[in-house]
Amino acid sequence: xxxxxxxxxxxxxxxxxxLLVYTLVMLVPMGWSLGYTFFKGNVIEGFAFGGLGNFExxxxxxxxxxxxxxxxxxxxxxxxxxVLCGYLLALLYVFVLRxxxxxxxxxxxxxxxxxxxxVALMFQKLFxxxxxxxxxxxPSKASASTTTTGSPARAGPS
Numbered sequence: 001x002x003x004x005x006x007x008x009x010x011x012x013x014x015x016x017x018x019l020l021v022y023t024l025v026m027l028v029p030m031g032w033s034l035g036y037t038f039f040k041g042n043v044i045e046g047f048a049f050g051g052l053g054n055f056e057x058x059x060x061x062x063x064x065x066x067x068x069x070x071x072x073x074x075x076x077x078x079x080x081x082x083v084l085c086g087y088l089l090a091l092l093y094v095f096v097l098r099x100x101x102x103x104x105x106x107x108x109x110x111x112x113x114x115x116x117x118x119v120a121l122m123f124q125k126l127f128x129x130x131x132x133x134x135x136x137x138x139p140s141k142a143s144a145s146t147t148t149t150g151s152p153a154r155a156g157p158s
Contacts, residue, residue: 040050058064097104 036047037054038050038052039047040053041047093101093104
């Protein structure tokens with residue numbers, strides 16, 4: 001493992017695709033949005049260069065100050081609350097629930113596993129092949145059972 005992480009070419013091969021996708025999905029739109037802050041207008045009417053006018057408008061807007069202050073306070077309260085709840089749950093687990101650790105693990109990981117299992121079961125029913133009655137296979141089965149006249153083919157002897 002040490003020899004792989006010491007090789008710069010291996011690092012580039014392993015990190016390159018992830019960094020490229022991150023750049024395209026996150027950094028390019030952020031830069032694009034930052035560029036839009038220097039323009040006035042919209043998609044329908046078009047854009048005209050406005051310079052720092054939008055920032056000046058933002059600086060003098062009392063509602064923007066109120067919203068920024070509320071967001072700051074909300075972020076602090078939520079962060080402290082999450083850390084405190086996590087700490088209290090960890091203490092509860094260590095000192096009270098140690099004997100029932102299997103139940104705790106089940107309760108913690110159940111919400112993580114449940115959506116994956118639900119999607120897997122949905123696709124299993126959607127593309128059921130063996131009984132030939134899946135939602136995706138039913139339309140093709142119905143179209144194959146019609147004759148050239150458009151009337152359904154009869155099952156059994158004529």
